[in-house]
Amino acid sequence: MMLALALILDALFGEPDWLWSRLPHPAVAMGRAVGWLxxxxxxxxxxxxxxxxxxxxLVSGALALGAAIAWLPDFGLLEIxxxxxxxxxxxxxxxxxxVADALRRGVPEGRRAVAMIVGRDTGGMDAAEVARAAIESAAENLSDGVVAPAFWFAVAGLPGMLAYKAVNTADSMIGYRTPRHEAFGRAAARLDDALNWIPARLxxxxxxxxxxxxxxxPQVPADARLHxxxxxxxxxxxxxxxxGVALAGPRSYDGVLQDFPWVNPAGRRDPGPAEIERASAALWRSWAGLLGLALVLAWMGR
Known part of the structure; x- marks a missing residue:
């Protein structure tokens, strides 16, 4: 039941500016720890x-912190x-x-908005590329920002959820094949892949x-392997x-155009704000399904 309540609480309030303008967000704190190491x-x-x-x-600290919070005699409120x-x-x-709202005002504003959520080059994007980037980010972040932490909470409680977030944060910062992080970030990247294996498919x-x-x-596994x-x-x-859209395809990283294959190549390759809005609606419908699953698990555990 705690997972279901946490899902509802996040959906209602999200990340209120009045709180995180005064306190460091846990993700920021994790990022500082990764940077320090x-x-x-x-x-x-x-x-x-x-x-x-x-x-x-990082994982040991996250597990210890999660266990300490879960141990506090507060009827689970702090854990939720x-x-x-x-x-x-x-x-x-x-x-x-x-991104949809910005794109309706013009491509330059759409580029600036999508640059907040993707890591690829956005300066030369056309409207369709902005929309595809936003939809791809929606899909990927549904997995590693919602389903994966919920999955690890269901498996191992708050300690598991915190450990997952610590690894995911580390991967986003040092898990790249750059000269500086090729070796140092390998453990973070591999562990993040392992922890996301089930949630991505779920x-x-x-x-x-x-x-x-x-x-x-039938076509999903084949398309997924192209990524x-x-x-x-x-x-x-x-x-x-x-x-009904095609995703992925050619895109630029660090000024280099990379010719990635299309996912669902028969779909539309010129999506716009309307398709981004439909992706947002799909996020909420998927959230509702996840909430229903959490409630079923809570009922089964009674």
């Missing part, structure tokens, strides 16, 4: 081992509040819808089921046929 350990020799040590320290803070449904929908199943679109399942990530392709491959 990166600055002190990512040097000299044996960087891969040092990166594994950094991840072990902490879980709600670590979910990102409301903020995800707000950011995705902001997200794809959830998207199809809540939209009555199970007929598309450079072992996990991100699954929710994208499920959402693309639901919306």
């Amino acid at each position: 990166d600055a002190r350990l990512n040097r000299g020799t044996r960087r891969q081992a040092k990166g594994a040590l950094a991840v072990a320290l 509040a902490a879980a709600a803070i670590l979910l990102a449904q409301r903020s995800l929908v707000d950011h995705v819808r902001a 997200t794809a199943v959830l998207i199809l089921l809540v939209h009555g679109a199970w007929r598309h399942w 450079r990530s072992p996990n991100a392709g699954w929710p994208e491959a499920a959402l693309a046929p639901v919306l």
Whole structure:
């Protein structure tokens, strides 16, 4: 029941500015911890081992903090509040819808809005590329910002959820194949892939089921394997046929155009604000399915 309440609390309040303008958000605190470890350990020799040590320290700290919060005699209220803070449904929908609103005002504003949620180059995007980027971000972040933390809360309570968020934050900061982080960030990247393996596929199943679109399942695994990530392709491959759009395709990173294959290539390749809004609606429908699953699990555990 605590997971269901956390999902509802996040959906109602999201990330209120009045609170996080006064206090550091847990994700910010985790990011500072990752940065501190990166600055002190990512040097000299044996960087891969040092990166594994950094991840072990992050996970151990997250598990200890989660256990301490869960131990407090507050009838679970603090645990529910902490879980709600670590979910990102409301903020995800707000950011995705902001791209649709900005794109309606013009492509330059759409580029600026989508740059807030994607890591690719946005300066030369046309309207369709802005829309595809927003939809892809919606699908991927539904998995790692909502379904995955909820999954790990269901499996291992708040300690598991905090540990997942710590690893996911580390991966987003040091899990890249750059000269500085190729070795040091390998443990974070591999562990993040492992922790997201089930949630990514669960997200794809959830998207199809809540939209009555199970007929598309046979093509989802094939399309998912086209993605450079072992996990991100699954929710994208499920959402693309639901919306009737093609996702992925060529895009630019660090000034280099990369010719990625299309996901659902038969779909529309020129989506716009309307398709972004439909993706936002799909996020809420998927959230409702996840809430229903949480309630069923709570009932079964009684």
